[in-house]
Amino acid sequence: MNALYAFITVVILYLVVYLGVGRMGLETFFGVVIPYAAIVLFLLGFVFRIFGWARSTVPFRIPTTSGQQKSLSFIKNNNLESPHNTVGVIGRMALEILFFRSLFRNTKAEVKDNERLVYGPDKWLWAGALVFHWSFLVVFVRHYRFFAEPVPGFILGLQSLDGIFQIGVPVVYLTGAALLAGVTFLFLRRVVIPQVRYISLPADYFPLFVIMMIAGSGLLMRHFYKVDIVNVKELAMGLVSFAPSVPEGLGFIFYVHLFFVSVLFAYFPFSKLMHLGGVFLSPTRNLANTNRVKRHINPWNYDVKTHTYEEYEDEFRDVMREAGLPLDKEESVLPLEKE
Amino acid sequence: MSDDLAKKEELAKIDFKPPKKDWTDPTIEFRKGSFNYGSNPKNVEYLDLPYAREFDPRKEDWNLPDNWKEIILEGMRDRLMKYRSFRVFMDICVRCGACADKCHFFLGSGDPKNMPVLRAELLRSVYRRDFSTAGKILGKLAGGRELTPQVLKEWFYYFYQCTECRRCSVFCPYCIDTAEITMMARELLHLVGIGIDWITTPAANCFRTGNHLGIQPHGFKDSVDFAVDDLADLTGIRVEAPVNKKGAEILFVVPSADYFADPHYYGFLGYMALFHEIGLDYTFSTYASEGGNFGLFHSSEMMKRLNAKIYAEARRLGVKWIIGGECGHMWRVLHQYMDTMNGPADFLEEPISPITGTKFENAKCTKMVHICEFTADLIHNNKIKLDPRRNDHWTVTFHDSCNTSRAMGLIEEPRYILRQTCNKFHEMPENTIKEQTFCCGSGSGLGTDENLEMRMRGGFPRASAVKYVHDKHGVNLLTCICAIDKATLTPLMEYWVPEVQVGAVHEMVGNALVMEGETRTTDLRSQPYEREEVERDD
Numbered sequence: 001m002n003a004l005y006a007f008i009t010v011v012i013l014y015l016v017v018y019l020g021v022g023r024m025g026l027e028t029f030f031g032v033v034i035p036y037a038a039i040v041l042f043l044l045g046f047v048f049r050i051f052g053w054a055r056s057t058v059p060f061r062i063p064t065t066s067g068q069q070k071s072l073s074f075i076k077n078n079n080l081e082s083p084h085n086t087v088g089v090i091g092r093m094a095l096e097i098l099f100f101r102s103l104f105r106n107t108k109a110e111v112k113d114n115e116r117l118v119y120g121p122d123k124w125l126w127a128g129a130l131v132f133h134w135s136f137l138v139v140f141v142r143h144y145r146f147f148a149e150p151v152p153g154f155i156l157g158l159q160s161l162d163g164i165f166q167i168g169v170p171v172v173y174l175t176g177a178a179l180l181a182g183v184t185f186l187f188l189r190r191v192v193i194p195q196v197r198y199i200s201l202p203a204d205y206f207p208l209f210v211i212m213m214i215a216g217s218g219l220l221m222r223h224f225y226k227v228d229i230v231n232v233k234e235l236a237m238g239l240v241s242f243a244p245s246v247p248e249g250l251g252f253i254f255y256v257h258l259f260f261v262s263v264l265f266a267y268f269p270f271s272k273l274m275h276l277g278g279v280f281l282s283p284t285r286n287l288a289n290t291n292r293v294k295r296h297i298n299p300w301n302y303d304v305k306t307h308t309y310e311e312y313e314d315e316f317r318d319v320m321r322e323a324g325l326p327l328d329k330e331e332s333v334l335p336l337e338k339e
Numbered sequence: 340m341s342d343d344l345a346k347k348e349e350l351a352k353i354d355f356k357p358p359k360k361d362w363t364d365p366t367i368e369f370r371k372g373s374f375n376y377g378s379n380p381k382n383v384e385y386l387d388l389p390y391a392r393e394f395d396p397r398k399e400d401w402n403l404p405d406n407w408k409e410i411i412l413e414g415m416r417d418r419l420m421k422y423r424s425f426r427v428f429m430d431i432c433v434r435c436g437a438c439a440d441k442c443h444f445f446l447g448s449g450d451p452k453n454m455p456v457l458r459a460e461l462l463r464s465v466y467r468r469d470f471s472t473a474g475k476i477l478g479k480l481a482g483g484r485e486l487t488p489q490v491l492k493e494w495f496y497y498f499y500q501c502t503e504c505r506r507c508s509v510f511c512p513y514c515i516d517t518a519e520i521t522m523m524a525r526e527l528l529h530l531v532g533i534g535i536d537w538i539t540t541p542a543a544n545c546f547r548t549g550n551h552l553g554i555q556p557h558g559f560k561d562s563v564d565f566a567v568d569d570l571a572d573l574t575g576i577r578v579e580a581p582v583n584k585k586g587a588e589i590l591f592v593v594p595s596a597d598y599f600a601d602p603h604y605y606g607f608l609g610y611m612a613l614f615h616e617i618g619l620d621y622t623f624s625t626y627a628s629e630g631g632n633f634g635l636f637h638s639s640e641m642m643k644r645l646n647a648k649i650y651a652e653a654r655r656l657g658v659k660w661i662i663g664g665e666c667g668h669m670w671r672v673l674h675q676y677m678d679t680m681n682g683p684a685d686f687l688e689e690p691i692s693p694i695t696g697t698k699f700e701n702a703k704c705t706k707m708v709h710i711c712e713f714t715a716d717l718i719h720n721n722k723i724k725l726d727p728r729r730n731d732h733w734t735v736t737f738h739d740s741c742n743t744s745r746a747m748g749l750i751e752e753p754r755y756i757l758r759q760t761c762n763k764f765h766e767m768p769e770n771t772i773k774e775q776t777f778c779c780g781s782g783s784g785l786g787t788d789e790n791l792e793m794r795m796r797g798g799f800p801r802a803s804a805v806k807y808v809h810d811k812h813g814v815n816l817l818t819c820i821c822a823i824d825k826a827t828l829t830p831l832m833e834y835w836v837p838e839v840q841v842g843a844v845h846e847m848v849g850n851a852l853v854m855e856g857e858t859r860t861t862d863l864r865s866q867p868y869e870r871e872e873v874e875r876d877d
Contacts, residue, residue: 005480053430056423059639062675062746064508064516066774069748071701071712074719075755081774082748084701102437102512107770109440109800115351115835117446117803119770125437129512196436198357199456201482203473204434270473275513278431283424285514289748292705296679300421304640305387306647307546309626309655315547316556316625323557325625326583328655 003191006205010213017259022252030255031235032244038262045269050277061296064284083288093286097279100126100133125189132182135175136211138162139218142173146229146236170222180215183208207273210264217257225253344372344791347835351799353449355440362457363464363484365493369397372792375499375535375785382543383532386641390532396495401488407531408486412469414530415523419470424519429466431513432459438507438517443778444500447796452497455507455517461497462524465490495533498524500793502782503636503668504741509774521783526638534637538784541633545645550595550629559625562598570608573865575858578615580623583656587622588693590653593664594631594822603825605863606665606843609852613714613845616723616854617694621662627652630669631822635676636784643680646672649707650681660690661707665843667740667821668782670709674747678705695720709743711752711820714848718759724853727762729868733816734763735847736808738801738828739776740821750774753820753844760851765812771804781827794827795834802835809839818842 020026067081079088080095095101103126107119142159145151163171187208190200221227231247232254238244268274280286313320313328320327344350377394384391390404404410419426438455440446445453452458460482467474468483477483484490503518528534541551548555554562563580571577581587591614597607614621627648634641653661663673678684687706690699697716699708717723737757743749750773757764771777780797781790808814817828817839828841850862861867 049430053423053427056420056426058423059421060676060679062424062516062519064505064514064745065748066509066745067748068750069701071699071749071752072697072716072719075715075751078748096512096514100512102510102514103435105510105775106437107440109446111351111353111355111446115347115799115803115806117800119768125435129435193436194357195355195439195451195454196434198362198451199434199436199439199454199460201434202480203482270471272431272433275431275433278427279513281423281427282514283427284508284516284519291674291747292678292702292707293700295682295704298679301680304644304647306644306651309648309651312549312626319555319557320625323560325556325560326585 002200002202003205005202006209009202009206010209013210013260013263014213014256017256018252021255027246027250027255030259031246031250032239034262035239035258036244038265042265042268046274046277049269049274053278053281057299058283058287059298059300060283061287061291062283063287063289063291065289069289084290084293085288089286089288093280096285100129103129128182128185128189131178132186135178135182138175139173139179139215142175146233147240149233149237168223172223176215176219176222180212180219183211183215187212203271207264207267207271210260210267213260214257214264217253217260221251221253221257225251227251227254344795344834347795350447350792350795353447355449357451362451362460363479365461365484365487365489367493367496369496370792371789373500373790374496374793375537375787375790378532378534378536378539382536382540383534385543386539386546388529388532388534388539392532394533396492401492401533403488403491403531407488407491410530411486411491411527414527415466415470418523418526419466422519422523424516425523428459428513428515428520429463429470432456432463432515433512434460435512437510437512438515441507441510442517443502443504443506443780443800444793444797447780447799448793452493453500455501455511455515458497458501458517459515459520461490461493462520491528491531491533494524495528498528499535499785500797502741502778502780502785502797504778504782505745506741506775506778509745522639525636529638535784535787537787538633538636541784542637542641542645545629545631545633548628549624549626549648551631551633552595552599554595554599554628556625556628559598559623559628563623566598566604566607566611570611573608573859573861573863574612574854576612576615576854576856578611580611581621582623583625584622585656586658587656588620588659589622590627590649590656590658590661591621591623591664592627592630592649592661593623594666594669595629596631596822596826597664597666600822600826602829602840602842602846602864603822605846605849606825607845608863609843609845609847609849610664610710612849612852612854613717613723616852617717619693622656622658624652624656626655630663630666630673632669632672633784635668635672639676639680642672642676646677647681649673649677650684653684653706654686659688660702661687662710662713663707664710665820665822665845667742667823669822670749671742671746673705673707677707692716694722709747709749709752711749711756711844714845715752715755718756725760725848725851726853727760727851729850729862730761730847731763732862732866732868733761733842733847734765734812734814735761735816735818735842736765736767736805736812736814737772737844738767738779738805738817738819738824739772740819740824741776741778741782743820744774744776753818756844757818757847760847763812765808765814767804767808771800777801777804779821779824779827779831781831782823786823786827791830795831798827798831799835801828802831805832805839806836809836814839816840816842818844818847820844
């Protein structure tokens with residue numbers, strides 16, 4: 001049901017671009033105004049969200065330790081899983097952000113007969129997520145060729161590496177296919193695994209559908225509709241140089257692509273996609289396990305009502321004396337002495 | 340064990356298939372055995388907490404204050420600013436589901452709201468509706484949920500079915516820690532006078548008498564004297580165990596169960612034997628007679644209020660530094676919170692072992708050392724004589740407690756001690772130990788009799804791993820370094836793996852320790868050693 005809501009939203013968005021470009025001929029609006037608006041929303045929204053998080057304080061040092069602490073000389077510390085210095089923290093964050101360390105750990109639990117729980121490795125999510133994110137990144141970077149003249153060498157290198165198998169004319173980029181495969185996998189596991197389906201919201205399906213539209217229209221443009229990329233580059237160069245002009249003959253499918261890219265950018269800061277920024281900010285991971293070495297300051301630490309030793313001794317002085325425990329004050333002895 | 344608890348064969352039939360009902364429906368049934376009783380209003384008042392009243396979770400009307408909703412939402416707003424963890428964790432979950440089958444309560448119950456992701460969504464859905472742009476506009480379509488009394492009841496039910504063990508955070512790509520979210524939810528509930536008695540009453544006791552059990556100073560002294568007598572009977576040696584002694588070098592703080600409950604007590608005897616043997620100048624304190632801190636399960640303010648006595652007492656007694664006994668959540672507080680909350684401990688000295696001269700660099704600021712760090716260092720420097728054969732009647736495995744492993748990284752120290760004190764030591768499967776350890780199922784204040792079914796369910800993954808090593812290696816002793824573990828793994832084992840008993844790491848130390856002038860033939864539980872072997876080699 002939640003998938004359906006997301007799907008309907010994507011269909012409506014498709015109709016918007018279909019009516020706007022296909023029927024009403026609003027090329028400038030969809031080729032210039034919307035992309036600019038999307039980028040502005042993205043940048044402002046992203047900064048706004050990061051500042052929002054940064055404004056919240058980190059009162060306590062609460063790393064989740066996933067390995068041995070640094071303590072005694074003869075016990076080996078695991079600096080990547082329980083870092084004791086900044087190098088360790090950077091390593092731990094890098095492992096997570098570049099290689100999805102935690103998902104690599106993933107297991108699947110099953111109850112076997114005879115009251116037995118067994119755990120098998122489950123690397124599918126890890127592999128699928130890696131393929132999806134890395135290919136998306138490469139595809140994103142590759143698009144830089146539309147925005148720069150001359151095209152920088154590393155982009156050309158990346159491009160030829162990406163098309164290394166030389167399949168088809170023009171060559172199929174591995175990452176283009178991988179992105180579509182990755183996003184499809186992420187969608188399928190969401191609907192196939194009962195628990196994941198149960199927790200999925202429209203906001204979980206929506207970006208997947210949008211990315212499918214982007215990747216699908218991109219592949220169609222390259223391999224089937226053969227959009228004239230000279231025109232595309234003209235539009236792109238116009239946009240980045242703030243002198244936008246909309247060339248003729250870009251074709252409807254290009255506008256579909258551009259529109260859904262804009263939708264993704266505009267939607268990004270207001271959604272779970274902000275995990276891109278948030279992953280850096282989890283206090284459970286980005287702090288070193290140096291708790292007892294260096295005092296962490298809580299900016300809003302305030303005085304609280306405690307039960308002081310004086311109050312405690314006042315309350316229990318008689319029983320303490322009887323038990324032969326040392327006392328700080330002996331005053332209740334006085335009446336006894338008077339006797 | 341309660342009679343109406345289902346047979347284990349029944350309980351182990353777990354259905355992981357989610358129900359037809361959409362999760363956004365908050366209706367729940369307070370089923371016997373799966374929830375905890377409300378706080379005793381007397382103790383709520385004693386702690387100066389708001390809206391003290393009789394409260395029974397099963398009753399339709401919870402007598403919430405008129406402006407309860409305002410209070411909760413205002414409380415959320417406040418905490419979103421105070422805790423970056425809370426705000427980020429509300430925003431960035433992608434619901435990938437990697438955490439789902441990592442929670443012991445989900446594995447033991449199959450209830451989808453026990454998946455960490457969904458537990459967090461119970462709160463997140465309210466956050467989205469009232470604090471996010473999309474939710475304010477789109478409401479339900481953006482996954483928003485209105486805060487209703489029913490939602491509050493659902494929070495109470497499920498945030499007291501989380502033991503704050505942090506296992507999910509190890510598997511989460513964003514390290515989203517459900518313990519943080521549970522802590523926030525419990526704080527919010529306390530704002531409108533909702534809490535459970537098993538947390539509030541120990542907290543009140545601890546505030547007044549210095550320990551959760553409410554033992555008064557003379558009672559504490561009696562317990563220690565009793566242990567001294569016991570140890571004299573067992574070993575022929577009368578140790579000294581000073582209490583409230585000014586000018587001692589070290590203050591020793593243990594969880595109160597250590598001197599009052601079984602099997603903790605054998606570990607307590609172990610500490611005392613060890614300290615006597617190395618001639619440590621230490622003191623117990625009646626005022627700081629509790630290392631544990633149920634405030635952690637209540638609110639950050641309560642944690643601070645209860646924790647304050649440790650540094651205060653160290654200052655009053657004029658000790659140089661502090662050692663802490665075997666306890667899990669106690670060490671989360673000591674390691675991750677104490678210095679920040681009640682420090683700086685600039686009146687203490689950087690801890691140096693008076694026996695080995697080792698500087699505990701890792702505790703140089705907080706000035707409190709874990710007993711396992713202290714003992715492992717003694718053993719490594721050959722300062723004590725050990726005869727591991729005295730533990731030959733035990734085939735031992737080790738249960739990492741959640742907090743020492745995932746909130747401290749104290750993983751190898753206890754293992755080092757066990758390998759030096761026991762000949763027969765076997766690890767449980769790797770997915771169930773160290774940073775992936777499973778909770779006992781009763782942590783964070785949930786260890787009540789009325790909650791027994793949920794505890795047996797939550798402890799099922801741990802029990803299943805123990806059963807594995809019992810069947811494979813004949814393990815008959817589950818050692819641990821946590822007072823809640825010792826108290827609650829005992830009935831858990833009785834239920835799932837009755838052949839296995841529970842013990843302390845320092846019980847193993849106490850057994851193996853060769854004391855000068857001792858005359859002993861039994862272990863600390865008064866069970867005879869397997870003597871033949873020992874004598875033959877002597």
